[in-house]
Structures are given as structure tokens and as C-alpha cells.
Amino acid sequence: MDKLKMQTPDLTDKNIEQIAALFPNVITETKDENGNLKKAVDFDLLKQILSQNLVEADDERYRMDWPGKKASLLKANTPITKTLRPCREESLNFDTTENLYIEGDNFEALKILQESYLGKVKMIYIDPPFNTGTAMIYHNAFSKSESEYDEEIGAMDEEGGKLFRNTDSNGRFHSDWLSMMYQRLVVSRDLLTNDGFIAIAIDHNELHSLTLISDEIWGEENRIATVTVQHNPKGRNQAVFFSENIEYMLVYAKNIGLAKFNQVAIDEDVIKTFDQTDKNGKYRYESYIRARTVWSRKNKPNNWYPIYVSKDLSKLTTSYNKEYYELYPVTNQGEFSWKNIKSSFEELNKKKGYFLAKKENDKINLYHKYHEQQVLKNLWIDKKYQSEFHGTNLLKNLLNVNVFDFPKSLYLVIDILKLTVSQKDIILDFFSGSATTAHAVMQLNSEDGGNRKFIMVQFPEKTDEKSEAYKAGYKTIAEIGKERIRRSGKKILSELESKSQQLKLGEKPVDTSKLDIGFRVYKTDSTNMKDVFYHPSELKQMTLDDLLSNIKEDRTPEDLLTQVILELGLELSLPIETKKILGNTVYIVQTNALVACFDNNIDFKIVDTIADLKPFKVVFKDASFKDDKDRINVEERFKRLSPETKVTVI
Incomplete structure (x- = not known):
């Protein structure tokens, strides 16, 4: 009878398995510390196989290095004997919900989730602590569990919790922050589906460094964009030179060849133009003529052909019919072309309602369905992304007190989710903070009837005793996050029920029973097993x-x-x-x-x-x-x- 190991997987073993699949002859056996046989790699033989492409230790190469990088990678691959313990009393709808809220160190949580969520998370959105150089303390963020690393980068609080003050006086100002991020990103990568995405919010202080380590982990070829987000149009008054009013969002695909954005619009003015709906979503009708120089008859001869329209405008064909109107892609500016070649038009014409012929000013114009989408820009300046109104004030109105500094705009997270996830996907945020991501997932589900699931991870960092949050009873950041989920879920459900009671003629009632506003709370802890x-x-x-x-x-x-x-x-x-x-x-x-x-x-x-x-x-x-x-x-x-x-x- 086999015995469970009761520890997280050893990622080194998985790497060896991948090498074995490519080069089985380099796999050998050695003994571990207990004298048991285990697989190992014959690196001398592997070097011979790859001899023409080797980079020796002393060779110059392009890469990102810092003190602590090797230790960070080693820790990412090393198994730990930690676990999660359920907390029913802090959960909401524990027995029926599919959402998770994990309270504890996010690195440990990511390690613990490795087997259960390997290749299952479609989208990771994180808003990590910015490396500002101010006297900001990160509880258990930069530290490793080993005592020597505590001594290297931090100290202990009165409860034995690790603290780190990342200031300019710290000799490892960038290194500590990079090590903290690197090991978490390495472990999180395996959780993504092959067509998944990660979006990382960051300011200017570590944008360059974060881009370099993200390029290394995810692959430079998988970097989709560095999106500039105007979150504070007024800027900060205390600036000496330039007033900072923007932040950035690094967006990567796990595999650019498999990843695909959803065809949606995110600009409010563009969204309003899609005023009709079918089974495939919102759409509008656009002219079937491509009236631009590059689409001229001369440049696109295969897109120049007659389309015949019946007198009642209900039927279209490319076959000659003397009883029908004959249309060519001609405007007052000249001869252009149709959007599609003839054979493609004939296929599209089989779809009921795809084309619409209209008589306008004694002329027959042809339109086609254009489903919700837009050309995406890497500059997001819409008012809905302003963190003061749609982050700070929104949260204040929800909890009746100003409990959190600089939460992200709810609509920023909603929009990146609209682009990247489908209705049944899992979204992970392992720097959960005030749980904006959880709020966004529930809001999006309420709008389109989806069943997206969230996994939030947040360290129970203590709130300042002088803060409004502490005075309101929120002793940790995690308590703020959990209460936000409870209140936002209740509000969203109430709004959905109200909407169902005010239906317009022909509208179907919304099934509110399918909206999941619950969450299971788990807390990281030592293993359940004794040393024996x-x-x-x-x-x-x-x-x-x-x-x-x-x-x-x-x-x-x-x-x-x-x-x-x-x-x-x-x-x-x-x-x-x-x-x-x-x-x-x-x-x-x-x-x-x-x-x-x-x-x-x-x-x-x-x-x-x-x-x-x-x-x-x-x-x-x-x-x-x-x-x-x-x-x-x-x-x-x-x-x-x-x-x-x-x-x-x-």
C-alpha cells in the first residue's frame, strides 16, 4: 500500500523528466541522502550532445543577474512541507462555492497549489508592492523561510513574523525585490494554461528590471505589450521633477502561438456602438465596402464582383438575376472593393442575418455584421481607470471607511479579464490586497452569466493601529479583502435581482442562482504530519x-x-x-x-x-x-x- 508524501512536488524532478523525454541517454541514477536511488542527469554527456551551443561559465552572455538569484531559483524548485487548512467560519457558502481565498505567504501558497492547479489557470493578474525606496515594510514578502536568509535581508517581529524594510539604505535595494518576484513568477508559470496570460501592474521604479526577469521566465517572444495606464490624471503634487500620473501593466502570454485575445471592445464610446445582440454577443452593422486606397479595385481585383439584391432587399446572391439590383463596391470617391473575396461572401451569405441591405437616398447599400471588438491600444487613458474614483472611493463607499491605500480601479481589472478569459476560466491573484480582482470576476460574471472562478492569495499583513482600517476593526489586509468580497458580492447580487424585476419586453430573466458570490477560506500552515x-x-x-x-x-x-x-x-x-x-x-x-x-x-x-x-x-x-x-x-x-x-x- 503506497504512502502519500504530504509535501509539494520537487520541480527539479519534473525538469529531469523533461530532459529525459528529449535525451534519454543522459539520465543516470544516484543515491539521495537516505541511500535511495533517484534519477540524475549526466551533465558531461549532455554537454557533449549540445557542444556546439554551450555557453561556458566564464563566457559573456546577455542575461539579468543579481545577488540572490541562484538561491531564489533553488528555492522555487525545492519542495516544502506546508499545507492549507480550511477555515469554514470565515468562508461564505463553503460547500457550494468554487472560489478560493488563501490567507498566508503567497510563495508558499503557489508551491502548495502546484499539483492541483498545474496548467489550469487561464489568467494571472497581480499588483505587487512597488519598490519605491520609501520606508515601506513588507511582511514575509522578501524573506525566505531559512534563518540565514532572515539574517541576510530582514528581521523578526514580535510574533516571529519576518519583516523587510526596503529602503535606499538597504544594500540589496533592487536584488531583494527581484528575488522576491523571481521565485514567485517562476512557480506561478506552471499554473497557467498553455494559452494563458499574466498581467503585472508596476510603476517606473522597477519596470525595466521586471521586464528583464519576465522576459527570462515567460520568454521575450511572449511579451504582448507594456500597457501605460493613466491612473491619476492630476499627478502627485510632491514631485520634484515630473509628476507621476501613470503606471504600467506588463502583459505576457505563456505561449504566444496559442494565446488569443477575446474579440471585445473596452472603450466605453466604442462599446455603445454595438447596439444589437445575437447568440454570439453584441454587434453592429458596418458597410461591406472597404473604401480606402489600399482596398481600391486596382489593388484588390479579387474583391471586385457584382452582388445582386432582391427588390424587397431580403435576398443576396452573386449569380446574375435581371430582377435584382446589381451592386458594385463603388462610392463617390471611386471604385473600391468588398471586404471579402467572392467565395467567402457566398459562405457568409449562408448565415441568416449576416448581411443587411438598406435603401438610403435612392441607393442600395450593403452592410455586414461586425461583432464587438476594437483595435487595442497600449495607452489606457479612459476615466474609468482612475484609481481615486474607481479604486479608493469605490472601496470606501463599499466598506463605509477609507481602509486601503491606492487600490486599483475595478474597471482596469475587468477590462484585462474581458480580453483574456472565457466564462468558465480560473483567475489567480497572489498579491490580492483589497481583492479588486475577486470583485472584478464576480462583476463580470453578473454581466454575462459566466462562471469564472477566482483564487485570491494575501498575507495577513497588519494594518497600522492609527489607520482608519484598524479603527474600523480590520486588523489585517486579508480581513479587508474578505469583507470586500462579501459586500461586493451581496451588492452585485442585489443589483442583478433588481434588474430581473425591471425587464424590457422580450428580455429574458436573469438566473441569479448561478452567480457564485461565495469563497472558501484556507490558511497556510505547517504540515499536518509529525516529523516521524x-x-x-x-x-x-x-x-x-x-x-x-x-x-x-x-x-x-x-x-x-x-x-x-x-x-x-x-x-x-x-x-x-x-x-x-x-x-x-x-x-x-x-x-x-x-x-x-x-x-x-x-x-x-x-x-x-x-x-x-x-x-x-x-x-x-x-x-x-x-x-x-x-x-x-x-x-x-x-x-x-x-x-x-x-x-x-x-
């Missing part, structure tokens, strides 16, 4: 409790279930059913994806009952069985009753 679970041979002294159980005494069955779900690569949003079967508590995840029972002294009746469910995976506690004989019997019973089930223990 990971290093049984190294412990010289074991207590009686250690011998009886390898699980920490303060951990609940739901804690264990969560770590098992993560270990097995299942999504945390899956439905969980709790049943009492023959006196035992049994957890059933996603019907039969996983069945778990962590009770002591499990007998064969409950084993047979679980086997009858034909689950894909089953997990028990190792301590549930008296001895190896019982474990073997359990395996044999599953082989007989449910041979496809994989049985494991913790």
Missing part, C-alpha cells in the same frame, strides 16, 4: 504518541482531507460530501474522485462499503490498521471489489 512521518529513521527518541500516530494532535479530519486533496492534485473547489457510514465519517470528493476515511480501527465492513462506491482513489490513516496483515487484506479486498481503485495511506 518524514524522517522515521532519523528520530532517536520517539514518544508513545509518536508511535501511535504520525498526525499532529491539533489537526482535524478536514485538515487532513485538504492536504490529501492537494497531494493528489485535485482542485480545492471540488464538492465535498460528508457521510456517516457504519458509524465512520467518510468524505466523498467529486462523487467518486476521492473517498477518504481518517477514523481509527477501521473494520472490513466499512472497507467493503467504500469499495462498492468504486472510487478512483481511497485514502486511510496508516494508524487505522493494526498491522501489515490488515493493510494487505485491505488491498486484496479492493483488488477484488474495485480493482481500478488506487489505495493509499498517510
